[in-house]
Amino acid sequence: MRTLRTLSQSTLGLIVCLAVGGLCGVFAEPVGQFAYFIGQLYLSVVNMAAIPLLVVATFFGLRQVIALPKPRTRVGTIVALALGLVVVSAIVGTLMGVLIMPGEHLSAAAHAHLGELVLKSASDAEEVRVTLFDHGGSSGEATPGVLSIADIFPDNFYRALAEGRSLGILTGTLLFGMAFAALSREKTKMLSNVFEGVYRSLETIIAHANLLIPVLVLGVAANLTSHTQSATLDAMSGLLLCFAVSIIVLSAVAIGTIAARAGQPFLRVLGSLKAPLLIGLTSGSATAPIPHTIEAMSERLGFSRGVVELVVPFGSVFVRAGSALYYTLATVFVANLYERPLGPGEIVVICAASVIAAFVSAGQNGVATVGYTGLVLSLLNLPVEAAGILLVTVDLMCEGPRNVLSLLSVCMVIALVSAGLPSERVAAVDARGAVELNPVLRFTFTRGQLVLAAGCVVMVASLIVVMGIGVGSR
Template sequence: MNSSKIYALAVNPWAVIGSLAMGGAFGLLLPELSQKFSIIGDIYVNLLKMTTLPFMVSAVIFSLQRLFRDGGTSRLLLRVVTVFIGASATVAVVGALVLLVMRPGMNLSSATMHTFGMMVGNDTTSNETVMNLYGTDAAAKGVNLYDVLTSLVPTNIFAALANGDALKALVFALLFGLAVGRVPERISVGLSQALETVYHACQKLMHWLSYPLPLILFCMSAAQLGKSGVGPLHAMLQFVIAFFVVSLLLVALAAVVIWKRSSHSLGQTLDALRAPFALALATRNSAACMPSMIESLVDGLGFARARVELMVPLTVSLLRVGPMVYYVCATLFIAQLYGHPLGIVEVSTVLLASVLAGFASAGMTGLVTVSLIGMTCVYLSLPFEAAFILFLAVDPLCDMLRTLILVIGNTAAVTVICPRPLKI
């Protein structure tokens, strides 16, 4: 079996789902042994993160340089803004409609409510945890435009790179790329070749790291369920089901958009999306999926490399459609859980606050991303403190779905921003 067949098997969706299922079963049967597998998943994700910033910086600078030589930068900016607004509104409305129709937070059984109470009550450090997280949330709520703008500009690009601050690195790459684009080609040719070398080397590393995906997924799934068990999933089952339905609808919509924008058949389009789909589920890290997104759009679907290499890092960093729809669903679920009335004004407030919180989540991961639900709950005076531990319990699964929405959704956004490929 040659390397291309092994790669195709490793990123096959059925192999991904099967590995997750077998790992989960193993984690439930042998929880103590399974928890030791977590180190494998940690090392794998760190290897992927290792290439993220060099890849993003080199791709953006190199692409901007080529864009300036090709022309059309002003028209592209208007298209980017339009797509950002349209995509944000779409995911927020779809999430709200599903939650209002399914109503996962209403008419819960007494056993489920008892489980909620046990989980909140058994968190002996919950008050301290919430105070710490709300210290961060309160600062985020009080941030004005001046604070936001100054926080985006790196005072030291090397410190930003060392700290893994993707948003500041992106700002530097955009400004530096604009400047390099104005430098005569005879002077900048050496830098262009160096950046192209870094870009292709990082892409090759990502490709190699895709081969052990089934094994990595098995270990990560086993470690997670071995640690948490199925109790949290039972308690939040209705929310997880509702969020899964939202994710399925949005991923399907994104796939249709990509299909219609490409010059390929539906089967060829879905085949090209296998690698970013698998990596999104495996890594739960959207930045780590950027090389596979670019490879799928350029090599698989024929979009122009210069545009794609610029738009993928930009959308992944700024167009946070996954967190946006998650905040909508979580806030409406908490409102239903506490019997808060939801009229047109309340739902509209949740949609707007969730979109803003989504943009605020740029560069954030893990607990900080979940804690930003408090930014949306405060507008409806909802007690997010008590519900935080519930969302924390199922966040590994929700994080997987958030990343999938972000990766496939942003892939669709890039296809709308970029010109259609020529039909073969």
């Protein structure tokens, strides 16, 4: 158990697992497939705990934030910053795509290879169009939509929970959570204790499940090397490079902002966030780093525990800055692949549609998020089939960096909202793990002073005994 815990939080250990997985994919495919199967079981356990953790953490976090100064302003600021960071990520992704133009200068062989993949997938499927809202009607006549009014405002909250509709769950949770937080603590004391126990239990489940991350890394590496063609990776290298550069730039800005608000050096903040960043990068799940992120942001970096416990679970599902960046770059890549010119109007459409697609895809992980790229492509009259076949081949490599950027965006929201509040900050933990406290009063005694103090205590005790004897004899 200790070995797995150390390995799951070790950068070098995960790199070794990645290399071993790549070798297994080439020379020992059955071993790699077994590790991939175990990794999928791990993701199932994490996703199983994700929705109840979101619900309970929202209740619990709202109660704590309501008790802080200016709670309405605080919650409004959190929502505005979360939306703003997703929009900024979409703008940066679009601008990076327009400047670098991935997919524009492909060789004839690479262009022919990608075209063959798209045609091969489209030959077995009918034309697909995706719209934002479901307009209803018969299944044969209606254009399928990725979002409906029932997804946002469900008429049955339990059905939304059972079907995993994240937006509907959010609506019901916020309404109930605000009503719960408005009640007095005497009326909700028992329910608060239940929420606390459930919250900590779900955190424990995810923390123990994260011990299987090395196995997941090995399995994913084996699966990639055994199923991905090198020609496809070469043809899409421009998209991957542009995506990696954008992630690095935005992540550095986010860590720098957190360091400035926490009043700590850049490298120390990076070290404090090492565990959640590694888990988010390698697990493929946005909810797996939740326990480690809460610990890092509150106990190590000293931000408000109430704000942290509200924003981290909520933001891990709905602050999808990495997805917004990914959707913009993928759309620009497909547009260049089909030689579709992008004017100012199309650039605005890509930004807006990518932000909407990022929020609509809340609660989705893995290749399920690729389908939401079709929403942006449809608005530009580009073939949705291109997203289905081209992006799936590289999605496993992009999922981890997407999670890292989204996680850092959540931490940045926390830093901007809760920093500068001395009454809410806890003592920061230094690099050695000791708590840094400003000494107010310090008691130090020499050996002679201790002997004198002990003599005084004995003398006072003797006088009390003598007085007691005298009073009793009278």
